[in-house]
Structures are given as structure tokens and as C-alpha cells.
Amino acid sequence: MTRGVHMHWQTNFTTKILQRGWNYYQQGRVTKFSQTSRQISALVIGAQNYRVTIFIDGSSISTMVCNCPYARPDRPCKHMAATLYYSEEGAQPPSQTSQSVATERVSMADWNPKLVQSMRQFAQLQHQVLSDHASLTTVLAQIHQPLEAVPNTVASCKWLLKSEVSRMLAQKQDQLAYETLTFVYLTLCEAGIDESELFSMCLHNLETLLAQATTRLQKTVFRWACAASLALEDNNSLSLADWVTYNSFFTTHDFLAQKLVMIDNKLMRLRATMPLAGEMPNYTKNVEMIEWQRLGLTVRKRLRLAPSVVQAFCERYYDDFEVVEYFIRLCCEHAEPERAIAYCRASIARINESAEYRDLLDWYHQLAQIYQQFGTTEQYREALYQAVVVTRALNSRDFFQLRATYQPAEWRQVRQKISVALPRQADLVWSEFMTITVKPYFQELQQRIETATTPEAQTKIVAQLQILIDYHGPTGRDVAFWLRQDWLQRFPERWVLCDALDEWTVQQVLDDDVLS
Numbered sequence: 383m384t385r386g387v388h389m390h391w392q393t394n395f396t397t398k399i400l401q402r403g404w405n406y407y408q409q410g411r412v413t414k415f416s417q418t419s420r421q422i423s424a425l426v427i428g429a430q431n432y433r434v435t436i437f438i439d440g441s442s443i444s445t446m447v448c449n450c451p452y453a454r455p456d457r458p459c460k461h462m463a464a465t466l467y468y469s470e471e472g473a474q475p476p477s478q479t480s481q482s483v484a485t486e487r488v489s490m491a492d493w494n495p496k497l498v499q500s501m502r503q504f505a506q507l508q509h510q511v512l513s514d515h516a517s518l519t520t521v522l523a524q525i526h527q528p529l530e531a532v533p534n535t536v537a538s539c540k541w542l543l544k545s546e547v548s549r550m551l552a553q554k555q556d557q558l559a560y561e562t563l564t565f566v567y568l569t570l571c572e573a574g575i576d577e578s579e580l581f582s583m584c585l586h587n588l589e590t591l592l593a594q595a596t597t598r599l600q601k602t603v604f605r606w607a608c609a610a611s612l613a614l615e616d617n618n619s620l621s622l623a624d625w626v627t628y629n630s631f632f633t634t635h636d637f638l639a640q641k642l643v644m645i646d647n648k649l650m651r652l653r654a655t656m657p658l659a660g661e662m663p664n665y666t667k668n669v670e671m672i673e674w675q676r677l678g679l680t681v682r683k684r685l686r687l688a689p690s691v692v693q694a695f696c697e698r699y700y701d702d703f704e705v706v707e708y709f710i711r712l713c714c715e716h717a718e719p720e721r722a723i724a725y726c727r728a729s730i731a732r733i734n735e736s737a738e739y740r741d742l743l744d745w746y747h748q749l750a751q752i753y754q755q756f757g758t759t760e761q762y763r764e765a766l767y768q769a770v771v772v773t774r775a776l777n778s779r780d781f782f783q784l785r786a787t788y789q790p791a792e793w794r795q796v797r798q799k800i801s802v803a804l805p806r807q808a809d810l811v812w813s814e815f816m817t818i819t820v821k822p823y824f825q826e827l828q829q830r831i832e833t834a835t836t837p838e839a840q841t842k843i844v845a846q847l848q849i850l851i852d853y854h855g856p857t858g859r860d861v862a863f864w865l866r867q868d869w870l871q872r873f874p875e876r877w878v879l880c881d882a883l884d885e886w887t888v889q890q891v892l893d894d895d896v897l898s
């Protein structure tokens with residue numbers, strides 16, 4: 383495809399996305415454009431810089447790729463549309479009518495009445511949509527249609543915010559100010575315009591409005607914000623939810639309870655769109671899910687709910703350790719350690735076969751802390767022992783906390799039990815560089831440890847591990863800790879060697895503040 387050749391690519395896009403892509407193209411957001419007979423690529427400036435690549439097969443598009451959160455193989459985005467508009471000579475807007483082109487060029491005197499008409503239609507529809515639904519799960523898409531007709535979108539929104547809204551607020555025209563601000567906010571969202579300053583102005587003016595509005599209008603603003611948070615996509619939804627969650631005007635029990643309805647509804651929708659096990663992870667979705675979880679956690683804290691009330695939420699999101707720590711702390715504050723213990727053990731059972739050892743170690747560490755505060759010494763020891771054996775964590779905090787609960791003679795027996803219980807660690811994988819630099823010293827230490835039968839010889843060999851770290855940095859440290867575990871498992875009866883290895887490891891942890 384060369385510039386000037388049309389492939390009827392617009393049929394791949396919805397009208398809404400085409401309009402947003404056209405706005406981006408008109409605003410000059412397509413940069414670093416290049417095109418060959420087989421490929422189109424560009425960098426499109428949005429909330430971030432997004433890379434678009436479009437592959438051409440003959441006279442048609444075969445594949446389109448963009449690294450924005452919205453784009454999927456079956457869902458082309460506005461950045462792709464903007465790039466394709468740029469690739470055309472004499473590109474026409476989505477409507478491709480002389481009337482719509484003229485609308486973009488009319489003067490303020492001409493588009494002002496059109497803007498007022500659009501606002502009035504929007505206000506009527508929004509009032510009807512919000513009042514006809516009892517729940518906060520209102521889908522505001524029903525009022526999006528008239529927003530596409532707003533002429534000179536950016537100029538209109540700037541004029542309304544910087545000129546008209548201030549006047550309305552000063553004259554106590556609160557209802558009109560509310561309708562104007564919500565109109566501007568949704569218009570910017572619908573057009574896909576990344577104008578953070580304008581969004582911030584909307585929310586700031588809504589704060590001013592709330593300070594002087596009646597209770598009834600405050601409730602209307604709250605209801606609109608919750609409904610819009612559920613209906614909108616991407617960052618606009620999260621930003622509005624964050625504003626609602628932390629807003630000082632919505633702090634009564636009734637407001638907080640309704641916030642939970644909104645947040646939990648959004649979380650349910652997000653979970654339904656998350657990749658299944660075995661599919662490619664969507665890190666953008668993961669981050670969005672965590673942000674909404676944190677909002678839900680914040681509201682629950684403010685409601686001061688009992689552990690029994692928040693347990694289902696915390697069990698559902700046990701992979702977020704901010705949620706975990708909150709629930710365990712809440713159980714302890716309410717003197718319900720049994721609930722916290724059951725929570726930890728259930729989570730350990732869920733992730734025992736699939737999780738990284740680091741995740742399991744965190745859970746066992748939480749369990750040990752509960753037993754340390756509410757249980758017996760034996761229960762505390764058992765939790766630490768399981769943490770070390772199940773997660774193979776000989777270099778962990780839990781290993782040394784377990785050691786601290788025993789006298790030296792007792793500890794030697796426990797350490798021997800741990801060495802027997804642990805499976806043999808995997809052999810080291812040697813790169814070409816490691817084979818030349820580290821492996822000769824490694825082999826020498828392995829030979830020397832076999833014949834080091836006296837306490838003095840064993841202590842000296844342990845001291846040699848430091849040379850690996852001093853001369854070979856992180857690689858040497860990995861090899862040294864591999865040797866430490868290997869020797870603990872091969873020579874558990876050599877008390878002096880094992881004691882020296884423990885002391886050496888403790889010093890490494892203290893010096894580096896690193897726990898493997």
C-alpha cells in the first residue's frame with residue numbers, strides 16, 4: 383500500500399473509534415510515520431506514546447498491532463485508525479460528508495448554538511437514564527450518541543470550562559454547572575482526547591460545585607460519578623472512581639456502602655475479562671485490577687467492617703498482599719486468630735502446586751507471625767519449619783527465626799531433620815563466562831570440603847565462600863549460596879561446618895539486607 387491508495391479499511395472499525403482516530407490525526411498526534419508496500423508503522427502520541435504496526439498483504443490489511451491497553455486482535459484502536467488516516471492523501475473524516483467537514487471549520491458564533499443544543503439533549507437523556515435505574519450499574523452508553531455531534535470538541539470543552547462554568551458557579555447556577563461539567567467530561571472521554579488538564583479542571587470544578595450544592599444535587603453528582611466509573615473504559619474510569627472514593631463530601635455510611643457496590647461491580651467485570659490460566663498475561667489488566675482492589679480495600683477500612691464481613695472479598699483477592707495483610711491484621715484486632723489462620727492455610731493450599739516459592743514463603747511467614755502472637759511455641763516453630771521445608775528456604779528469615787527458638791544442641795538436630803527433608807537442589811547451569819571465571823574455584827572448594835575433617839579446616843573453607851562474592855559479585859553470591867545448601871545437605875553431621883555456614887549466612891543477610 384502506498385499513500386493515496388484506499389483499501390476500505392474503515393469497515394474494520396466502529397464509528398466511535400473512527401471518530402477518535404480522526405481527532406488524533408487532525409491533532410497531529412501521528413509521528414515517526416513510515417510506510418512500505420508491506421508495512422505501515424508510526425508512533426502515536428496519546429496518554430503515552432503508542433507504537434502502531436500494520437501489515438499489508440496485497441491490497442488488504444492482514445494484521446494490525448498496537449501496544450495500547452485497548453487494542454486486541456479483534457478490537458482495533460483509535461491509534462491504528464489515526465495511523466491509517468495519516469497514510470491517506472486527502473483523508474476524509476468518518477462521515478465523509480461536506481456538512482461534517484464544514485462543522486469542524488465553523489466559527490464560534492456558528493457552533494455555539496449547536497453546542498447548546500447538544501448540551502440540552504445530553505442533559506435530558508442523562509437525567510432520564512439515571513432516574514430510570516435504581517442501581518448504580520447504569521450503562522451511560524445510552525447518552526453517548528449525541529456527543530459525537532459536538533463541533534470543535536476540544537475548543538468547545540475549553541471554552542465551557544474556562545469561561546462558562548466559572549460564571550455558572552459564581553451565579554449559583556448549580557444544576558446547569560453540573561450538567562455542563564458532566565457533559566464536558568463524557569465528551570472528552572467519548573472523543574478519546576487525552577487532555578489531562580481538562581479532566582482535572584472538570585473534577586476540580588465538581589469539587590467547587592459540591593461545596594455549595596444542595597444535598598440532593600450532591601447525591602446526583604455522586605450517582606453520576608459511580609455510574610460513569612462503571613460505564614467508561616481505561617484510565618478515565620479509574621480516575622473517576624479514585625475521585626469518588628477519596629472525596630471528602632461522600633463519607634457517610636450510606637455513601638461508603640454505595641461506593642462498595644460500584645467498586646465490587648467493576649471488579650466483577652474486570653475478572654470476567656482477565657486471561658484464563660495458560661493464556662498470555664495482560665499486565666495492563668493486572669495493574670487495573672490491583673488499583674480497583676485497593677479502592678475496595680480503602681472503602682472497607684473506612685466502613686470499619688468486621689472480619690466476617692470482608693472475608694469473602696479478601697479470599698477472592700488473596701494474591702494481593704496488601705489485602706492479605708489488612709485481613710490478618712483485622713482478624714488479630716478483633717481477637718479472631720483462628721479465622722486468620724484458616725485464611726492463610728486455605729490460601730497456601732490454593733497456590734501450593736502452582737505458585738513460586740517466594741509466594742508460599744510470604745504466606746508461611748504470615749502464618750508464623752500469627753502463631754507467634756496468639757499460638758504456642760510449638761505451633762510457631764511448626765509454621766517456620768514448614769516455611770523452610772516446603773519452600774526450600776534455607777536462606778530465609780524464617781530459617782534463622784526458627785534457629786532462634788532452639789538451644790544450640792537442639793538446633794543441630796532440627797537442622798539435620800531439615801537437611802534430610804529437603805530435596806536435592808538442581809545442578810548449577812554454567813555459562814561460558816562462568817566456566818572460565820567461577821567454575822575452577824567452585825571445583826577446588828568441592829574437592830577441599832571432602833577432606834576437611836578438622837574443625838579448623840571446615841571453618842577456613844566456609845570463609846573462602848566470601849571470596850566468590852568479593853571477586854564475582856552476584857554470580858559469585860549465587861554459587862556461594864548453592865554451595866552452602868549443598869554442604870548442609872551432604873554433611874549434616876559436621877556440626878562445626880554447619881554452624882559456621884549458618885553464621886556466614888546470617889552475616890550475608892545483615893550486610894546485604896537481602897533475603898533469598
